[in-house]
Amino acid sequence: MSKAVAQQAEEQEVIIDLAKANAIIDKYIDLPGNLMPVLQAVQDSYGYIPQVAADLIAERLNVYPSQIYGVLTFYAQFHLKPRGRFIIRVCVGTACHVQGAQRIKETFFNLLHIAHTETSADLRFTFEEVACLGACGMAPLAMVNDDTYGKMTVQKVDEIVAKYSAIPLD
Numbered sequence: 126m127s128k129a130v131a132q133q134a135e136e137q138e139v140i141i142d143l144a145k146a147n148a149i150i151d152k153y154i155d156l157p158g159n160l161m162p163v164l165q166a167v168q169d170s171y172g173y174i175p176q177v178a179a180d181l182i183a184e185r186l187n188v189y190p191s192q193i194y195g196v197l198t199f200y201a202q203f204h205l206k207p208r209g210r211f212i213i214r215v216c217v218g219t220a221c222h223v224q225g226a227q228r229i230k231e232t233f234f235n236l237l238h239i240a241h242t243e244t245s246a247d248l249r250f251t252f253e254e255v256a257c258l259g260a261c262g263m264a265p266l267a268m269v270n271d272d273t274y275g276k277m278t279v280q281k282v283d284e285i286v287a288k289y290s291a292i293p294l295d
């Protein structure tokens with residue numbers, strides 16, 4: 126790791142342990158077409174792609190940082206900021222919209238003090254509004270990670286927030 130990357134790692138508010146990223150790069154470094162697998166593995170490991178890890182990947186794989194950021198911003202699967210343990214998705218598609226999705230969304234915002242694409246300070250929740258989730262008969266619809274909640278009401282929002290707030294973070 127160059128001095129510049131090491132220094133940048135230290136300067137980040139949260140110190141990122143780059144040992145995991147280095148181990149991933151070691152595993153793929155001699156394979157052709159290794160950029161995407163490395164990025165995916167780093168995201169799986171950290172939950173997102175820390176900037177300092179992206180810079181390390183660029184340096185060690187001998188790829189321009191701009192090329193890496195091009196990939197990271199093109200593919201929606203990659204995240205450049207830390208995400209919550211629980212990803213709350215509220216559908217704002219047409220069927221959900223007419224059944225009151227806006228009120229459901231705003232209730233989550235008020236309870237969690239976060240808005241669309243934001244993550245709570247304790248890294249428990251990330252909120253995302255999404256287009257049709259394909260279960261319009263259950264509108265308005267919300268999901269928390271892989272759990273689906275249909276026929277959402279304001280009371281159900283309270284229950285969901287209480288349920289996932291009670292689960293200890295690792």
Ligand code: FES
Nearest residue numbers: 216218221257258
């Ligand atoms: S519009 Fe919400 S599930 Fe289809």
